[in-house]
Amino acid sequence: MRIRKQELGNKNIIGKKVSEVRKNKGLKQKEFLAKLQVTGIDLSASGLSKLEGQTRFVTDKELLAIADTLNIPTDLLLGRVKRRKKRSN
Numbered sequence: 001m002r003i004r005k006q007e008l009g010n011k012n013i014i015g016k017k018v019s020e021v022r023k024n025k026g027l028k029q030k031e032f033l034a035k036l037q038v039t040g041i042d043l044s045a046s047g048l049s050k051l052e053g054q055t056r057f058v059t060d061k062e063l064l065a066i067a068d069t070l071n072i073p074t075d076l077l078l079g080r081v082k083r084r085k086k087r088s089n
Contacts, residue, residue, distance in 0.1 A: 009055035014063065014077040019052040021070050021077075032069065039065040 008016060022032050029048055036043055041062055043051070050056035058066075067074040075081045 006053065006055075009053055011056055012051065012054050012058045013079060014058055014066070015052045015054035015056075017077050017079070018066055018070070021072060022052075025070065035069045036065055039069060041065040 022029075027035075029045055033043055033045065033048055043062075047056060051058060051062075063074055063077065067077055073081065
């Protein structure tokens with residue numbers, strides 16, 4: 001895994017969380033891009049990298065598809081809720 005050389009940009013607020021959740025789910029960029037493509041979102045590897053680096057704007061359609069693909073609420077990506085840990089019984 002490469003370490004980001006540049007600081008995060010300011011063109012979106014979801015990029016850092018997208019990267020974090022994607023990696024936690026064990027998805028490589030290429031796998032994630034293929035899953036997004038099934039939803040009708042055709043991003044290049046460069047586009048995803050810029051999105052995750054927050055140097056690219058995100059459309060509302062992309063936001064919804066990304067949240068659905070990662071199986072998380074959009075509010076989590078937007079920083080409006082924190083992810084709950086699952087309770088063990």
